Amino acid sequence: MSQQLAVGIDIGGTNTVFGIVDRRGNILCEGSMSTKAHEEVTLYLAELHQHLSKLIDQVGGSANIKGIGVGAPNGNYYTGNIEYAPNLRWKGVIPLANMLQDLFGLPTLLTNDANAAAIGEMTYGAARGMKDFIMITLGTGVGSGIVANGQLIYGHDGFAGELGHIIVIPDGRLHPGTGMRGSLESYASATGVTNTAMEFLTNRPDDASVLRKYKQEEISSKVIYEAAIQGDKLALEIYEYTGKVLGEALANFVMFSSPEAIILFGGLTKAGDLIMRPVRQHMEKNLLPIFQNKVKLIFSELKENDAAILGASALAWEMKD
Amino acid sequence: MSQQLAVGIDIGGTNTVFGIVDRRGNILCEGSMSTKAHEEVTLYLAELHQHLSKLIDQVGGSANIKGIGVGAPNGNYYTGNIEYAPNLRWKGVIPLANMLQDLFGLPTLLTNDANAAAIGEMTYGAARGMKDFIMITLGTGVGSGIVANGQLIYGHDGFAGELGHIIVIPDGRLHPGTGMRGSLESYASATGVTNTAMEFLTNRPDDASVLRKYKQEEISSKVIYEAAIQGDKLALEIYEYTGKVLGEALANFVMFSSPEAIILFGGLTKAGDLIMRPVRQHMEKNLLPIFQNKVKLIFSELKENDAAILGASALAWEMKD
Numbered sequence: 001m002s003q004q005l006a007v008g009i010d011i012g013g014t015n016t017v018f019g020i021v022d023r024r025g026n027i028l029c030e031g032s033m034s035t036k037a038h039e040e041v042t043l044y045l046a047e048l049h050q051h052l053s054k055l056i057d058q059v060g061g062s063a064n065i066k067g068i069g070v071g072a073p074n075g076n077y078y079t080g081n082i083e084y085a086p087n088l089r090w091k092g093v094i095p096l097a098n099m100l101q102d103l104f105g106l107p108t109l110l111t112n113d114a115n116a117a118a119i120g121e122m123t124y125g126a127a128r129g130m131k132d133f134i135m136i137t138l139g140t141g142v143g144s145g146i147v148a149n150g151q152l153i154y155g156h157d158g159f160a161g162e163l164g165h166i167i168v169i170p171d172g173r174l175h176p177g178t179g180m181r182g183s184l185e186s187y188a189s190a191t192g193v194t195n196t197a198m199e200f201l202t203n204r205p206d207d208a209s210v211l212r213k214y215k216q217e218e219i220s221s222k223v224i225y226e227a228a229i230q231g232d233k234l235a236l237e238i239y240e241y242t243g244k245v246l247g248e249a250l251a252n253f254v255m256f257s258s259p260e261a262i263i264l265f266g267g268l269t270k271a272g273d274l275i276m277r278p279v280r281q282h283m284e285k286n287l288l289p290i291f292q293n294k295v296k297l298i299f300s301e302l303k304e305n306d307a308a309i310l311g312a313s314a315l316a317w318e319m320k321d
Numbered sequence: 322m323s324q325q326l327a328v329g330i331d332i333g334g335t336n337t338v339f340g341i342v343d344r345r346g347n348i349l350c351e352g353s354m355s356t357k358a359h360e361e362v363t364l365y366l367a368e369l370h371q372h373l374s375k376l377i378d379q380v381g382g383s384a385n386i387k388g389i390g391v392g393a394p395n396g397n398y399y400t401g402n403i404e405y406a407p408n409l410r411w412k413g414v415i416p417l418a419n420m421l422q423d424l425f426g427l428p429t430l431l432t433n434d435a436n437a438a439a440i441g442e443m444t445y446g447a448a449r450g451m452k453d454f455i456m457i458t459l460g461t462g463v464g465s466g467i468v469a470n471g472q473l474i475y476g477h478d479g480f481a482g483e484l485g486h487i488i489v490i491p492d493g494r495l496h497p498g499t500g501m502r503g504s505l506e507s508y509a510s511a512t513g514v515t516n517t518a519m520e521f522l523t524n525r526p527d528d529a530s531v532l533r534k535y536k537q538e539e540i541s542s543k544v545i546y547e548a549a550i551q552g553d554k555l556a557l558e559i560y561e562y563t564g565k566v567l568g569e570a571l572a573n574f575v576m577f578s579s580p581e582a583i584i585l586f587g588g589l590t591k592a593g594d595l596i597m598r599p600v601r602q603h604m605e606k607n608l609l610p611i612f613q614n615k616v617k618l619i620f621s622e623l624k625e626n627d628a629a630i631l632g633a634s635a636l637a638w639e640m641k642d
Contacts, residue, residue, distance in 0.1 A: 288483060
């Protein structure tokens with residue numbers, strides 16, 4: 001029975017979630033704490049150690065744990081460092097995997113959250129048995145993890161797979177976080193959809209829309225979704241446009257690594273066919289014939305609340321014994 | 322001394338070149354024949370068999386040959402088939418690797434020409450020792466081969482790495498071969514550079530240029546290059562523009578697979594700094610900070626005349642004993 005469980009830790013800008021997972025993807029116990037309460041990473045780790053040690057005791061001690069997997073912004077798989085993460089209070093390079101390894105005496109691997117999501121999907125979810133797929137997370141931002149030949153692509157420096165920052169519309173919308181224009185994330189994220197709504201409302205003063213009832217700061221992806229399912233024409237066009245931009249980007253990704261499937265995860269997928277129909281249409285339209293009607297476009301099979309812990313924990317199963 | 326040589330065959334739309342290569346990339350003997358003279362693939366193979374058997378005898382017989390590697394348009398590594406190649410007279414699916422294996426009694430692997438070029442560069446050229454790089458061939462068309470984790474990315478169907486067909490300018494220039502608009506190949510190939518010249522000459526009637534001395538059908542990448550090195554302003558702007566489009570595309574590729582190097586090969590590279598300066602500038606400008614000033618942008622180290630045979634032959638060294 002020893003070495004049959006894995007610890008998963010997902011470090012977000014606001015909160016950290018953690019749990020202990022078995023090989024089938026059942027979360028046996030879990031917890032959460034604030035990330036941003038601690039300006040010092042050592043104090044953060046002391047609190048995490050306290051919480052997680054209790055959970056490890058609950059499952060019979062660390063002899064039952066194969067290792068710790070961590071998903072973290074700007075996490076580098078090769079070094080185990082968090083490097084210059086703009087959304088964390090800890091600046092510079094933080095050797096987080098080594099610090100956890102020293103604290104718990106357990107082997108630790110770390111990568112960014114979207115890569116962890118891809119490994120989670122390959123281990124427990126929609127990508128089981130697949131050797132070539134692309135995971136796209138459509139949340140506040142756009143993240144990605146790319147698997148080819150059964151392996152995650154980390155690139156020569158550990159930072160591969162930043163598909164959210166690929167330029168899809170040259171000289172397009174400004175991304176305030178990166179200073180770049182026309183990146184996928186500027187259109188296909190929750191923020192992107194809201195910005196598209198603002199643009200449409202401003203540039204088409206004659207088009208009626210229930211969205212005009214809201215103040216600018218009240219417009220959110222939720223409000224737009226509700227307008228769209230009520231048949232609001234402008235709201236539907238916002239999804240149409242977002243789906244076009246995302247579909248064109250996915251076509252380019254397919255011509256890069258020719259995946260068996262593209263797996264989508266995150267808030268934007270809740271719009272279902274509103275977004276997926278134009279995504280599929282514009283993806284197929286922009287593919288060479290040899291790629292057409294081949295790529296599965298599917299949603300994650302992991303529960304939204306579990307995905308972060310599961311993805312991180314799956315790193316532990318990749319460790320050599 | 323047995324099993325120390327490899328056969329390389331490169332099938333082009335017009336000609337086929339073939340040769341026998343040692344592990345260090347020396348071509349011991351070589352030959353060529355017409356591809357398009359034969360409407361029937363069996364007759365083509367009969368002629369190839371005749372030529373190549375003589376070369377194999379010259380090096381002491383097939384006991385000295387480890388295998389045959391083939392670079393071919395629309396070549397599928399997994400199946401060994403040439404599938405629906407638009408530039409060949411043989412239509413549909415041609416099981417070329419199996420046919421060669423039967424003819425010569427030697428194990429045979431096949432891939433497309435750009436993938437073969439990447440493996441050639443990894444085996445004998447500028448990518449020796451690299452595990453993550455992208456090869457871009459800039460000729461009549463734009464081809465590519467992507468290596469990650471030390472392996473070529475073939476994708477789930479064997480067709481990955483069609484970076485020439487990635488859309489870089491939505492609704493941009495029409496590619497007559499594919500019917501798609503704004504693909505990289507429409508700008509960064511020899512044809513693309515010529516088309517840019519036509520556009521510039523038409524759209525800027527007031528700009529002086531030595532290119533105006535030529536008839537439309539005389540404008541070629543060679544003529545443009547010669548005008549540019551003489552300081553012709555319009556010709557220089559053609560390279561500037563081509564370099565911008567290619568550089569922006571390369572930035573996107575870097576954010577996909579984070580390669581150690583991008584290796585460029587083919588006619589357009591002869592323009593040297595005229596093209597490379599804007600390529601580098603616009604690539605760096607469009608990269609996230611974590612990717613900036615990291616990626617080597619280098620030229621192939623293989624001689625142009627040898628590269629096709631070397632690339633194909635390198636497939637044979639990948640075969641398991």
